[in-house]
Amino acid sequence: MARILILDDDAGFRAGLAEALGDLGHEAVPAATVAQALAHLAAQDELALAFVDLRLPDEDGLSFLRRAGELAPQLPCVVLTAHASGANTIEAMRLGAFDHLTKPLGRQDLQEVVRRALAQRAALAQTPATALPPDATAHELVGSSEAMRRVLKRIGQAAASDVTVLVLGETGTGKELVARALHRHSERRDGPFVAINCAAVPAELLESELFGHVKGAFTGATQDRLGCFRQADGGTLFLDEIGDMTLAMQAKMLRVLQQREVTPVGAHHSHSVDVRVVAATHRPLHEMVAQGRFRSDLWYRLNVLSIELPPLRERLADVVLLAEHFLRASGSGKRLSPAAARALLGHRWPGNVRELRNAIERAVALTSGPVIEPAALGLEAAAAAAGGPSLDIDWDGPLEPALATVERMMLQRALAAAGGNRAEAARRLGLHRQQLYRKLQAHGLD
Numbered sequence: 500m501a502r503i504l505i506l507d508d509d510a511g512f513r514a515g516l517a518e519a520l521g522d523l524g525h526e527a528v529p530a531a532t533v534a535q536a537l538a539h540l541a542a543q544d545e546l547a548l549a550f551v552d553l554r555l556p557d558e559d560g561l562s563f564l565r566r567a568g569e570l571a572p573q574l575p576c577v578v579l580t581a582h583a584s585g586a587n588t589i590e591a592m593r594l595g596a597f598d599h600l601t602k603p604l605g606r607q608d609l610q611e612v613v614r615r616a617l618a619q620r621a622a623l624a625q626t627p628a629t630a631l632p633p634d635a636t637a638h639e640l641v642g643s644s645e646a647m648r649r650v651l652k653r654i655g656q657a658a659a660s661d662v663t664v665l666v667l668g669e670t671g672t673g674k675e676l677v678a679r680a681l682h683r684h685s686e687r688r689d690g691p692f693v694a695i696n697c698a699a700v701p702a703e704l705l706e707s708e709l710f711g712h713v714k715g716a717f718t719g720a721t722q723d724r725l726g727c728f729r730q731a732d733g734g735t736l737f738l739d740e741i742g743d744m745t746l747a748m749q750a751k752m753l754r755v756l757q758q759r760e761v762t763p764v765g766a767h768h769s770h771s772v773d774v775r776v777v778a779a780t781h782r783p784l785h786e787m788v789a790q791g792r793f794r795s796d797l798w799y800r801l802n803v804l805s806i807e808l809p810p811l812r813e814r815l816a817d818v819v820l821l822a823e824h825f826l827r828a829s830g831s832g833k834r835l836s837p838a839a840a841r842a843l844l845g846h847r848w849p850g851n852v853r854e855l856r857n858a859i860e861r862a863v864a865l866t867s868g869p870v871i872e873p874a875a876l877g878l879e880a881a882a883a884a885a886g887g888p889s890l891d892i893d894w895d896g897p898l899e900p901a902l903a904t905v906e907r908m909m910l911q912r913a914l915a916a917a918g919g920n921r922a923e924a925a926r927r928l929g930l931h932r933q934q935l936y937r938k939l940q941a942h943g944l945d
Contacts, residue, residue, distance in 0.1 A: 505517060593656070682775075734775070749794045
């Protein structure tokens, strides 16, 4: 039996969760405020796990995570909230949360997270990082799908350390946004963030761009140049499309990562650098290693911690959210018609989020009125939108019924595309199978 803290100001939720934990053989310790929860920690109540709500009457749940890291660094904390966002997911994981889940939590999911948390308690981080104040620009990574929530959690975990990170994903999925989020939520956030696309620089100039050069090192070198590594000193360097580096350049990159010093082209002395490297590629590096086109030692050096971004076609639940995000960012005041939303959901998005953003920007430019129609999007699926499944949504009405309509339609589409195979449908939607089963039951599709 374990003593498990429930920090939530909703008495009904506390009672329900306590009952469920009791059925699993554990004892619940309720707390309605951060102050009450901290009192239990200070009293050394031998707590084995904590469930923490984010919205509380005295302080927020993130405040409790920070204090818990000081008072009980080995206590795994599972954040439970009905108001998940990219920013609070990243921040909770960065502060050492064991997991970040949305309410309501099913019995099977509860049993699984309790099992994992208690089993891995000894492996929790010992020293959580200092909290980062919410940033109004921290909402660039948009998405509520399970696949995107996994990415956000991974970013939070990676931001709490200083290890090299490898970001994988197709072109246009937002790899640089991940790198910027890592930087923004790390201890290096006050330092520079420098990005370079290794594929966009000619091979013969890449060494100078990365490591710098001295005046007269080659024709055209009329003055000294610091290079990206020294420009990023004390901060983060993002190396995009690192899979396009030549083998010779890979060898030089490996030495820099190992020695933490760079030698400018034409110089006879090196300079120490303090840089956190985040690399990214859309290429299958493990296959390139097997083919001898990418150095295995560099692969191991880069792949300390990896974050894989799913293609947009595998997280269709985020498509309309992203489209609305880009519309708000445009400041145009325009909105999607039901047919336009249907067209967006019917498109395969080979260019991923970048293609979606371009489609919205195009539609804003071509639409004179307040409502965007399918033709303005310029998508192949637009012509078939009228014959697709109906989205009977009041776009100016309540949010919950609209989301339920979209969710039901996406469940139907995923099942149809998977030939009725629920495991495959769950994978396409970025859901665990149990989550899919519950949603099918809720919509009467089981």
